[in-house]
Amino acid sequence: xxxxxxxxxxxxxxxxxxxxxxxxxxxxxxxxxxxxxxxxxxxxxxxxxxxxxxxxxxxxxxxxxxxxxxxxxxxxxxxxxxxxxxxxxxxxxxxxxxxxxxxxxxxxxxxxxxxxxxxxxxxxxxxxxxxxxxxxxxxxxxxxxxxxxxxxxxxxxxxxxxxxxxxxxxxxxxxxxxxxxxxxxxxxxxxxxxxxxxxxxxxxxxxxxxxxxxxxxxxxx
Amino acid sequence: xxxxxxxxxxxxxxxxxxxxxxxxxxxxxxxxxxxxxxxxxxxxxxxxxxxxxxxxxxxxxxxxxxxxxxxxxxxxxxxxxxxxxxxxxxxxxxxxxxxxxxxxxxxxxxxxxx
Numbered sequence: 228x229x230x231x232x233x234x235x236x237x238x239x240x241x242x243x244x245x246x247x248x249x250x251x252x253x254x255x256x257x258x259x260x261x262x263x264x265x266x267x268x269x270x271x272x273x274x275x276x277x278x279x280x281x282x283x284x285x286x287x288x289x290x291x292x293x294x295x296x297x298x299x300x301x302x303x304x305x306x307x308x309x310x311x312x313x314x315x316x317x318x319x320x321x322x323x324x325x326x327x328x329x330x331x332x333x334x335x336x337x338x339x340x341x342x343x344x345x346x347x348x349x350x351x352x353x354x355x356x357x358x359x360x361x362x363x364x365x366x367x368x369x370x371x372x373x374x375x376x377x378x379x380x381x382x383x384x385x386x387x388x389x390x391x392x393x394x395x396x397x398x399x400x401x402x403x404x405x406x407x408x409x410x411x412x413x414x415x416x417x418x419x420x421x422x423x424x425x426x427x428x429x430x431x432x433x434x435x436x437x438x439x440x441x442x443x444x445x446x447x448x
Numbered sequence: 449x450x451x452x453x454x455x456x457x458x459x460x461x462x463x464x465x466x467x468x469x470x471x472x473x474x475x476x477x478x479x480x481x482x483x484x485x486x487x488x489x490x491x492x493x494x495x496x497x498x499x500x501x502x503x504x505x506x507x508x509x510x511x512x513x514x515x516x517x518x519x520x521x522x523x524x525x526x527x528x529x530x531x532x533x534x535x536x537x538x539x540x541x542x543x544x545x546x547x548x549x550x551x552x553x554x555x556x557x558x559x560x561x562x
Contacts, residue, residue, distance in 0.1 A: 229560050230465060236457045236479075236554040316451060349486045350450035353553060378484050378533040379551045408535040411519075413544045 240354055243322035247329070247357025254334035256263055257443045258342065259436075260320075261289065263364035264373075266325030268390040270298045270362060271423040273341055277305045279433045284338035284440060289322040290330050293346045298343065308332055319350035321409075322357060338440055348377040359443065362386035368398045371405035374412055381412035386419070388432060393422040451488060454554055455495035461556055462505050471561035474505040480513040482552035484533055513557070517559075518549030 251258050269289075277286055283372065288309040290299040298314035299311040310323050310331045320342065332340075333360050342358065344351040352361075363384040365373055368391060374381045387409050389402070402420070409416055416446065417435065462474060481487045489512050500506045516529045523542025530538055537545050 228469075228471070228562065229558055230469060230556055232461065232465065232556045233558075234461060234556050236454050236461070236556055239457055239460055240453075317453065319453075321453065353450060354453075375533050375535065377486075379486060382547060382551055383472055401450045404535070405455070407543060409536040412533070414546060 237353065237355075240322045244355035244357040247322060247325055250329065250334060250376050251340070251357060251359075254337065255444060256334055256340050257440050258340045258356075258358045259365045260342050260344060260358035260361045260365070262344045262348075262351045262361060262384070263346060263366070264348050264369055265281055266421045267346070267364040267366040267369065269346065270301055271365055272388065272390065273302055273343055273423075274305060275423055275426065275429055276341065276433065276436065277302070277307055279429070280339065280436065281305065283437070285294065285336055286339045287332050287337045288342065289320075289325065289340065289342040291324070291343055293317070293345060300344075308337075314345055318345055319354050320344050320356060321354040322397050325356040338444075339436075348373065348380050352377075352380040352382075360385040360439070362388065364388045364390050365405065365409075366391040367394050367400040368401070371401040371408065374405065374408035378412045381409045381416065384413065384416065386417045386435075389418065389420045390423055392420050392427065396444070424429050449516055450486075451491040452495045452499075454487065454492060455499050458496060458556060459499050459503070459505065462503075462559065465559060466504060469561065474508040474559060474561050476509045476511060476560040477494065477505075477556060478511045478513065478558040479517040479554060480515060480552070481518050481554040482515045482550040484547075485553055487554050515549060515552050517547075520548040521548045522546065 261269055286307045288302050291312045293314050296311050299309050302309045310328045312328055361384045363380055419432045469473055488511055519528045519530050521537035521542050522544040524540040526539055533547055
């Protein structure tokens, strides 16, 4: 006997993500799922973002790593609540891991929740967690060919932050190719060119983030 | 190794359908995914084999329908099937393409059961 199913295999995860999203909407928390390869600068971007926006918004962070808590410790030094998820070998954060982390926060008082995913350009793109947007970082030493190799990551993301622009004189990075290739995956991709080391270009990112949070607050009843 | 998570979700769907249909065993599963969705069939088969041991799905075969990479070129207006994603049109070499197919997520289409 044949049974028609026609169901996304990750349907159960999507349902949990929707439940998370409903909780975030209730508390007026805008959530960003931050993804990149290991070492592209996620934690540094999180730290810079907290410093720029913490006087204006209350911020919390979920740190996802396979092992270790050193990123969470770095973030905690900035005086914001941070919860570490150790995925214990899993290469991504999923909806359920976020759901289990949420009781550690008082969501009601949080404007911006940044979820720093496990460093990986493949799997995190597939697992929704209840976020408002996915943002990804491409660092210049990784090369401009990454959108061609990992198109799903670029298609799923609303924002691409090209980090380590200060290294462009020392690495072969074709900025135009990277942008053209990423935009082919996603015409609506918003792109920022930044250096988290020198802070160049970061104000554009902060401003964009602020605009998102403000327009979200306006929707909030 | 997201294939382990995918295989676990497939097992959950099978259990859900078993509650409704009460089958004896699963013979095969038909699945589909886009070529660029980073699903590795052999890794998924292995994960499924491990997780289905001792269940009604033990020994079931997996059939995959792999959806092709489709590039839409905004210059020549054609949809082109390609091996990989590339930002240049393989037909007219135009520099503005959109990825129009190939990243479809893994779906379970059909269960063949006794």
